[in-house]
Amino acid sequence: MKIATILLNRNLPKVTNSLAKTIKKNNDTDLYVVEAGSDNSKISKHCSWHAKWGSVKKKGLRFPRGMNYALSNLYKEKKFTKYDLFFLITNDTEFVTKKFDKKIISLFKKHTKLGILSPCAPNWGEKKLLKKNSIKYFWYIHNNAVIIRRDFIEDVCSLKKPGYINFLYDGNNFRGYGTESEIIAKAYLNNWAAAITRDIIISENESYLIKRSNLIKTEPYDLNMRLYIKEGLRWMKEKYGFKSKWSMQMYVKTFYDKFFEINPTLKKYKI
Amino acid sequence: MLSNIFQSIKEGKTLLGVGPMSKNCVDASIEISKKINCPIMLIASRRQIDCANQGGGYVNKWTTENFANYVKKKINNTKIFMCRDHGGPWQNNNEVKYKYNLNKAMKTAKRSFKIDIDNDFKILHIDTSIDIKRKKLDFNKSIERLFELYEYCYWYSKRKKKEILFEVGTEEQSGSTSTFEELENTLNEIQKRCLKFKLPFPTFIVIQSGTKVIERRNIGSFESHVRVSNELPVEIQLIKNLEICNKYRIFMKEHNADYLNADSIKWHPLLGIHASNVAPEFGVSETLALFKIFENESLKKFEEEFIDIAHKSNKWKKWVLDEKRLSQKEKAIICGHYVFSNQRVSEIKEELKEILKRKGIYLDNYLKENIKKSILRYLTGFGH
Numbered sequence: 001m002k003i004a005t006i007l008l009n010r011n012l013p014k015v016t017n018s019l020a021k022t023i024k025k026n027n028d029t030d031l032y033v034v035e036a037g038s039d040n041s042k043i044s045k046h047c048s049w050h051a052k053w054g055s056v057k058k059k060g061l062r063f064p065r066g067m068n069y070a071l072s073n074l075y076k077e078k079k080f081t082k083y084d085l086f087f088l089i090t091n092d093t094e095f096v097t098k099k100f101d102k103k104i105i106s107l108f109k110k111h112t113k114l115g116i117l118s119p120c121a122p123n124w125g126e127k128k129l130l131k132k133n134s135i136k137y138f139w140y141i142h143n144n145a146v147i148i149r150r151d152f153i154e155d156v157c158s159l160k161k162p163g164y165i166n167f168l169y170d171g172n173n174f175r176g177y178g179t180e181s182e183i184i185a186k187a188y189l190n191n192w193a194a195a196i197t198r199d200i201i202i203s204e205n206e207s208y209l210i211k212r213s214n215l216i217k218t219e220p221y222d223l224n225m226r227l228y229i230k231e232g233l234r235w236m237k238e239k240y241g242f243k244s245k246w247s248m249q250m251y252v253k254t255f256y257d258k259f260f261e262i263n264p265t266l267k268k269y270k271i
Numbered sequence: 272m273l274s275n276i277f278q279s280i281k282e283g284k285t286l287l288g289v290g291p292m293s294k295n296c297v298d299a300s301i302e303i304s305k306k307i308n309c310p311i312m313l314i315a316s317r318r319q320i321d322c323a324n325q326g327g328g329y330v331n332k333w334t335t336e337n338f339a340n341y342v343k344k345k346i347n348n349t350k351i352f353m354c355r356d357h358g359g360p361w362q363n364n365n366e367v368k369y370k371y372n373l374n375k376a377m378k379t380a381k382r383s384f385k386i387d388i389d390n391d392f393k394i395l396h397i398d399t400s401i402d403i404k405r406k407k408l409d410f411n412k413s414i415e416r417l418f419e420l421y422e423y424c425y426w427y428s429k430r431k432k433k434e435i436l437f438e439v440g441t442e443e444q445s446g447s448t449s450t451f452e453e454l455e456n457t458l459n460e461i462q463k464r465c466l467k468f469k470l471p472f473p474t475f476i477v478i479q480s481g482t483k484v485i486e487r488r489n490i491g492s493f494e495s496h497v498r499v500s501n502e503l504p505v506e507i508q509l510i511k512n513l514e515i516c517n518k519y520r521i522f523m524k525e526h527n528a529d530y531l532n533a534d535s536i537k538w539h540p541l542l543g544i545h546a547s548n549v550a551p552e553f554g555v556s557e558t559l560a561l562f563k564i565f566e567n568e569s570l571k572k573f574e575e576e577f578i579d580i581a582h583k584s585n586k587w588k589k590w591v592l593d594e595k596r597l598s599q600k601e602k603a604i605i606c607g608h609y610v611f612s613n614q615r616v617s618e619i620k621e622e623l624k625e626i627l628k629r630k631g632i633y634l635d636n637y638l639k640e641n642i643k644k645s646i647l648r649y650l651t652g653f654g655h
Contacts, residue, residue: 125499126503126507225497229496232496244534245496249506
């Protein structure tokens with residue numbers, strides 16, 4: 001199985017270069033860096049694509065659009081099918097588990113229904129739930145670092161107009177609150193599972209967003225969080241008629257429960 | 272009569288527990304329960320209402336005995352249930368103020384429960400989570416004390432031929448969720464001890480569901496959209512806790528559901544939350560209505576006096592995050608219901624009644640209507 005790692009950067013070349021170096025040094029993976037409207041002087045040396053049209057220069061791409069942009073570019077460049085797995089990360093990711101490639105491949109080989117895999121973080125409550133288990137299937141995963149199986153993407157992706165708005169995520173939800181739940185629902189709906197593993201531990205260094213929002217050229221942290229939630233809730237209401245996070249979660253859980261009815265042998269991975 | 276409670280839960284509704292914050296709040300609950308024919312639990316803490324022997328409580332200067340007499344006279348054919356919320360040692364201010372030792376605090380807790388049973392309280396919440404010496408009591412000691420009180424209450428109620436339901440559970444206002452290992456351990460231990468002491472399994476268990484009241488907001492994880500460090504997301508925890516409750520055939524009772532938004536309230540029955548307590552929001556509704564009258568009638572002097580009395584009571588302190596950020600008026604709104612029985616506040620209300628009467632407005636009716644609006648927000652959302 002071959003992994004492509006996609007890294008999203010905006011104006012933090014040093015951080016991105018250092019992260020890219022760690023990844024390349026320890027793992028057998030091809031690395032692609034998306035520059036989400038970075039200034040020309042702040043591009044990582046690993047840059048694969050530089051999105052620099054007006055709105056991106058101004059506001060960036062954020063996770064859903066950034067990943068759609070990268071995946072659809074791979075698709076257009078006919079490189080998409082070269083890979084079995086896509087590891088999607090932002091540049092504030094820090095790897096506690098530096099060598100992840102073999103662990104990921106082993107998990108995806110063992111769990112043939114696994115569509116989405118999230119690493120765990122040292123400060124996640126989910127660790128208590130995983131206990132000594134290496135992996136459990138969840139209906140709710142909140143993370144900006146996920147590994148996605150190509151077969152699953154092919155099952156659910158939009159090929160009508162592949163681009164930063166459409167491919168895997170719904171790019172209409174700019175900051176992405178709720179989009180992770182939407183793809184988990186799509187996974188279970190299509191008989192794929194979403195899991196968290198404690199074999200790979202990563203953490204998110206929020207200090208970049210908190211202290212360097214000026215440098216990144218994004219909104220201050222608090223404002224960004226407020227907009228992330230406000231826009232996400234509006235998107236949920238307009239797209240699904242959901243008025244709260246609970247509606248979205250219970251929607252996903254319905255398909256989660258159904259998945260184990262169809263796949264009773266996998267019940268041991270149910271939380 | 273208790274069958275109404277089970278019937279309501281069976282129909283997939285969430286039961287509402289109303290904190291009896293004032294006489295008007297009690298009257299409003301009784302009137303709504305009658306009008307829409309739904310069960311309401313009046314959940315009195317020992318600080319609000321306690322037996323005469325313990326000096327009563329701050330609500331309408333009621334003792335348990337007076338409160339019960341008042342309610343019983345009014346509840347023909349209604350589905351109002353008098354309940355004890357957080358009964359147990361050191362739950363009455365005097366027990367803390369006079370630093371009762373364990374023996375004495377357990378003795379007065381038993382006496383308080385005995386009077387509850389004598390006066391037809393129907394649900395007793397036994398909370399042994401606090402200790403005079405420690406901030407949080409360890410699990411084994413807490414459960415030993417719980418069973419000492421449970422045995423006492425159960426056998427006393429049997430002797431008196433009174434049908435009582437029991438609620439157990441510890442810890443208030445964490446704003447997070449109880450972990451399900453903790454919950455499973457607690458229920459397991461309770462089950463073992465119930466078998467050993469030949470006691471029925473309790474009907475309700477208090478579970479932290481991610482609700483926490485600060486000022487006039489609910490800041491717990493129930494409505495939060497961001498991850499809380501070292502905690503399972505409420506979206507997972509709450510659902511797992513409910514599964515465990517259903518496995519043990521015990522109803523989940525949520526505390527501190529005040530100020531949740533309409534959609535969160537609506538999700539309670541859908542999630543399968545069996546019962547939920549709301550208290551200060553109703554007291555605040557009444558205070559806000561009172562302020563509205565002060566404003567409409569240009570009674571600035573009354574308003575200032577009320578603010579002064581409420582502010583000086585310092586009762587706002589436990590509800591406030593940053594006192595410097597809040598005006599004296601805001602603090603008075605937060606804690607106004609604690610001073611409704613204050614002599615001068617009663618006089619102000621009497622004078623106000625006379626002023627309003629001349630205009631054909633009845634003060635208590637006006638205040639009750641405002642409380643009812645708040646109560647109805649929950650009852651409607653809870654599926655009643």
